[in-house]
Amino acid sequence: MKSLEFVELDLLRKYDRPGPRYTSYPPAPVFTPEFGPEDFQAAILENNAARPRADLSLYVHIPFCDTLCYFCGCTMLVTHRPETIRRYLDHVEREIALVRTWIAPERKVTQLHWGGGTPSYLRPEEIRELAGFIAERFPFGEDPEVGVEIDPRGLTLEHMRAFRESGFNRVSLGVQDFDPVVQQAVNRLQPEEITRRAIEWARELGFRSINVDLIYGLPFQTLDSFARTLEKVIALDPDRIAVFNFAYVPWLKPHQRLIRQEDLPTPEVKLRLLKLTIETLSQAGYIYIGMDHFAKPEDELARAQREKTLYRNFQGYSTRAGADLYAFGMSAISQFDRIYAQNYKELKSYYARIAADRPATALGYRLTDDDVVRRHVIMRLMCDMELTKADVEGQFGLRFDEYFAEALAKLEEFVADGLLRITEEKLIVTDLGRLVIRNIAMCFDAHLERMMRERPIFSRTV
Incomplete structure (x- = not known):
C-alpha cells in the first residue's frame, strides 16, 4: 500500500459524504x-x-x-x-x-x-x-x-x-x-x-x-x-x-x-x-x-x-x-436466501413476541432479482476490490455494460480521479480507491436516492 503514503487529502475531502456501510444490500433502512x-x-x-x-x-x-x-x-x-x-x-x-x-x-x-x-x-x-x-x-x-x-x-x-x-x-x-x-x-x-x-x-x-x-x-x-x-x-x-x-x-x-x-x-x-x-x-x-x-x-x-x-x-x-x-436477541438481524429479518429493538416488544412463542420480527425485506444482482456486485467489490464482468454475466444471464450503464457512467468520475480502473473485462479498485470503496459501491445502489431523500440516516464515508 505504498501509494497510500501520499494520499491526496483534497480528493478524500471531495468524496466525504453520507453513505451506507453495506453490511447488507439493500441497507437496513x-x-x-x-x-x-x-x-x-x-x-x-x-x-x-x-x-x-x-x-x-x-x-x-x-x-x-x-x-x-x-x-x-x-x-x-x-x-x-x-x-x-x-x-x-x-x-x-x-x-x-x-x-x-x-x-x-x-x-x-x-x-x-x-x-x-x-x-x-x-x-x-x-x-x-x-x-x-x-x-x-x-x-x-x-x-x-x-x-x-x-x-x-x-x-x-x-x-x-x-x-x-x-x-x-x-x-x-x-x-x-x-x-x-x-x-x-x-x-x-x-x-x-x-x-x-x-x-x-x-x-x-x-x-x-x-x-x-x-x-x-x-x-x-x-x-x-x-x-x-x-x-x-x-x-x-x-x-x-x-x-x-x-x-x-x-x-x-x-x-x-x-x-x-x-x-x-x-x-x-x-x-x-x-x-x-x-x-x-x-x-x-x-x-x-x-x-x-x-x-x-x-x-x-x-x-x-x-x-x-x-x-x-x-x-x-x-x-x-x-x-x-x-x-437471536433484541435488534438482531437474520440473513439467508433472499430475506433479511430484524428483531424488535425495544425490549418490551421483543419479550411480548417471544412470550407468545412467535418470532420477534419487527422489520424485514425480501430481495428482488435486481437486488440479488446488485448485492453480489457490491459484495465482490467490497471484499475483492475488483470485479470480473464475465462472472456476473455468467451467474445472472445479463450483459454487464448494458445492465449497469447508469452505474458505469457515475463511475467515470472515479476513473478520472485515479480511484478505479475499468477495462473490457474488469473493474479494479486502486489502492487509493480502497479508501472510498463505500462511494464506489453507492454507484450500484438502486435504493440510495430514495433513502437519502427521506431523512439523514448515514454516517460519512471517509
Whole structure:
C-alpha cells in the first residue's frame, strides 16, 4: 500500500459524504414492517427445505453494558440489575429453542458470534449456561469460528476461562483510544494495563485470534495522540485491528449529544487521522483489507481476501461465505436466501413476541432479482476490490455494460480521479480507491436516492 503514503487529502475531502456501510444490500433502512413474523417463519421453513445440510452462522445479541459510552451506535442498555439480565437470557433461550424447531437437524454451525452491548458483562456462569444451551441444540462443524466482543473493563480471568471452555476461539476487544483525555470525553475510562492483561489472558488460554477495535474522529483526538495509540496497539501485537470512522449521528443516537461537536476533530484532521492509520499499520506489516479492517498477512481474513472467498455480513468482514445467518436477541438481524429479518429493538416488544412463542420480527425485506444482482456486485467489490464482468454475466444471464450503464457512467468520475480502473473485462479498485470503496459501491445502489431523500440516516464515508 505504498501509494497510500501520499494520499491526496483534497480528493478524500471531495468524496466525504453520507453513505451506507453495506453490511447488507439493500441497507437496513429499506427494511419494512410489512415483512412480519409469519413471513420470517415461512422463509425459515423454505430455506431449510431447500438447504437441509447448508452451514449455519449464529449471532446472539447481548445488549447490556455497565456504563454508557457516548460514541456508541449500537443497540444497548445500561443495567446493574442481575434480574434484568436473567430475564433477557430466558427469552433469548426461548427464542433459540423456538427457531431451532424449524431448522433442519443435520445443519452444522460453522460460525457463532456474540455481540452487544457487552457479552463479557454476563457472569461466568451465565456465559457457560448460554453457550451450553446453544451447543446442546445445534451440532457444530469441524473447526468452527466462535467469536465474542469483550470489554476489558470489569473483565476477570474467570470470564475468559468461561468463554474459552465454552468453545470460543476468537476475541475482539474494544479499546477505541488509549488517550486519557479522549477516554474522559467519551465516558470510557480504560487504563492500558487492563487491555494488556486481557490480551495476555487470551493468549495464555489459547484463543487463536485477537482483534482490537479503535475509532478515529473522537473528541480531542490529535495526530500525535492517535499516533501514540496506534503504536501502543501495534506493541500488543493483535492479529487484526479494526479502525472505525466515528459515526456522529446524534439525530439517530440522542446520547451522542453528550459529545460537543466543537470538540470533534475538524474534517481536515479526521482525514489526516485516516491517512496516519493506514500508513502506520501498513508499515507495521498489517494488510489493509478494506473499509476499516487490517490483518496480519497470515491471518485467515487476509488469506480469504487473497483467495477471493471473503464475505461481508452484519458483523463486517467474514471468512465463512455460504452460511445462512440466524440471529437471536433484541435488534438482531437474520440473513439467508433472499430475506433479511430484524428483531424488535425495544425490549418490551421483543419479550411480548417471544412470550407468545412467535418470532420477534419487527422489520424485514425480501430481495428482488435486481437486488440479488446488485448485492453480489457490491459484495465482490467490497471484499475483492475488483470485479470480473464475465462472472456476473455468467451467474445472472445479463450483459454487464448494458445492465449497469447508469452505474458505469457515475463511475467515470472515479476513473478520472485515479480511484478505479475499468477495462473490457474488469473493474479494479486502486489502492487509493480502497479508501472510498463505500462511494464506489453507492454507484450500484438502486435504493440510495430514495433513502437519502427521506431523512439523514448515514454516517460519512471517509
